[in-house]
Amino acid sequence: MGEVFAWLEDSAFSEAIRGTAYLYPILESIHIIGIALLVGPAVAFDLRLLGLGRQALRVTTAANRLLPLSHVGFLIAAVTGIAMFLPGASVIADRGSAPWKLGLILLAGLNILIFHRLTYRGVARWDVGRSTPAAARFAAVVSLMTWSGVTVAGRLLAYT
Numbered sequence: 001m002g003e004v005f006a007w008l009e010d011s012a013f014s015e016a017i018r019g020t021a022y023l024y025p026i027l028e029s030i031h032i033i034g035i036a037l038l039v040g041p042a043v044a045f046d047l048r049l050l051g052l053g054r055q056a057l058r059v060t061t062a063a064n065r066l067l068p069l070s071h072v073g074f075l076i077a078a079v080t081g082i083a084m085f086l087p088g089a090s091v092i093a094d095r096g097s098a099p100w101k102l103g104l105i106l107l108a109g110l111n112i113l114i115f116h117r118l119t120y121r122g123v124a125r126w127d128v129g130r131s132t133p134a135a136a137r138f139a140a141v142v143s144l145m146t147w148s149g150v151t152v153a154g155r156l157l158a159y160t
């Protein structure tokens with residue numbers, strides 16, 4: 001794996017990122033905008049699953065309006081994150097926070113998959129004015145915890 005990381009670091013793409021003034025901080029800034037676009041709408045949807053606005057706002061309306069924004073945010077965070085990872089691949093991959101960040105992103109993805117494949121199928125029964133099922137509230141708590149954890153692990157990547 002070390003050879004792969006060394007090869008990635010020496011690639012023309014990594015050279016270009018290292019050699020372009022201010023590109024790294026620009027990527028960091030866009031990464032944070034992506035995180036805001038991902039986590040903001042995701043938290044709003046999680047709060048709806050936990051009961052906020054239950055009488056007025058349909059879960060399906062919240063999902064249709066908010067989740068596409070989260071998808072765009074994730075795409076922005078992923079593209080900029082990979083661009084920041086490549087020039088320092090072996091150092092960053094060696095940090096203790098790296099497996100936490102990756103693991104928590106995978107856990108967040110698994111939680112989304114289970115929610116949409118199983119729990120969300122029955123949304124017509126609890127779309128508005130009703131308590132959401134325990135499985136939906138559980139998914140919301142897991143989402144809040146995993147995205148917070150990814151954010152902490154992401155910040156720690158710069159240190160340890």
Ligand code: HEM
Pocket residue numbers: 028029031032035038039074077078079080081082084085092105147150151152153154155156157158
């Ligand atoms: C999906 C693929 C992602 C990759 C490959 C990635 C990779 C990275 C890298 C390489 C850094 C720079 C670390 C450094 O300064 O040395 C970083 C920073 C960071 N990442 Fe990510 N990231 C991804 C997604 C996310 C997501 C989804 C979140 C939050 C929900 C996140 C939160 C952060 C935070 C808070 C920072 C610190 C930003 C700063 O202080 O400038 N990352 N990430």
